Amino acid sequence: MDDILVQARDLNRSYRNGREQVSVLRGLSLELRRGEAVAVVGPSGSGKSTLLNLLNGLLPPDSGELRVFGMDQAQLGEARWAELRRTRIATLFQDGNLIPTLTVARNIAFRAGLAGLQEHAGQALLERLDITATANRYPDQLSGGQRQRAALACAFAMEPELILADEPTGSLDQATAARVAPLFFDAIRERALGALIVTHNTELARRCDRVLELRQGALEPWDSALSS
Numbered sequence: 001m002d003d004i005l006v007q008a009r010d011l012n013r014s015y016r017n018g019r020e021q022v023s024v025l026r027g028l029s030l031e032l033r034r035g036e037a038v039a040v041v042g043p044s045g046s047g048k049s050t051l052l053n054l055l056n057g058l059l060p061p062d063s064g065e066l067r068v069f070g071m072d073q074a075q076l077g078e079a080r081w082a083e084l085r086r087t088r089i090a091t092l093f094q095d096g097n098l099i100p101t102l103t104v105a106r107n108i109a110f111r112a113g114l115a116g117l118q119e120h121a122g123q124a125l126l127e128r129l130d131i132t133a134t135a136n137r138y139p140d141q142l143s144g145g146q147r148q149r150a151a152l153a154c155a156f157a158m159e160p161e162l163i164l165a166d167e168p169t170g171s172l173d174q175a176t177a178a179r180v181a182p183l184f185f186d187a188i189r190e191r192a193l194g195a196l197i198v199t200h201n202t203e204l205a206r207r208c209d210r211v212l213e214l215r216q217g218a219l220e221p222w223d224s225a226l227s228s
């Protein structure tokens, strides 16, 4: 089995804003392996969400080479990307991405079902994340922190190989974040997942194997001395 989950070389991506062309990613390169957690830091507007959306196939690069699970993105059609997002790539957005008309338990079962899993560890995940009491509640009946933990449970229930997370502990208070973060990293290590975690939380970033900074459209090793 190939160890490299993501291989990006010289990726470029820009947006057209009216008559202006805004160049966001400029020659970005990245390699992410199984069992590795990589944090990406960078100021607002530096292109972190754009990068996540390139890696889960929601946006195509303008140029450059991107391989996910060894497959060239240029050869992957919409349907294949959708299948990867259902079965192998979990994306955790800041706002949780739970289905509002399903309870937490049903959200988890639904996500596991989409991934083709008959059985899932939903109840155990709820216990580990300390949100068993929310199982029969709808997303709008949860606090921001509970919603974020429920979204994490959904992501793990689909047993992905790659997790792309945008501030996975952003809605949690410090104490809860400190409790949830180890669960996140345990799951990554136990299951040898690859994780790319966009975060402003330096504690979370420091727990990762590597921290990269998105600066002027490319990733560079993060110099924490400059940021503290």
Ligand SMILES: Nc1ncnc2c1ncn2[C@@H]1O[C@H](COP(=O)(O)OP(=O)(O)OP(=O)(O)O)[C@@H](O)[C@H]1O
Pocket (backbone or CB within 6 Å): 015, 016, 017, 022, 024, 042, 043, 044, 045, 046, 047, 048, 049, 050, 051
């Ligand atoms: N659909 C779009 N059309 C035009 N410009 C866009 C679009 N999406 C993003 N941009 C611009 O691209 C740049 C990068 O945006 P992106 O959302 O990737 O940054 P970010 O680092 O995730 O920011 P934040 O930390 O604030 O979420 C910004 O200048 C943004 O205004």
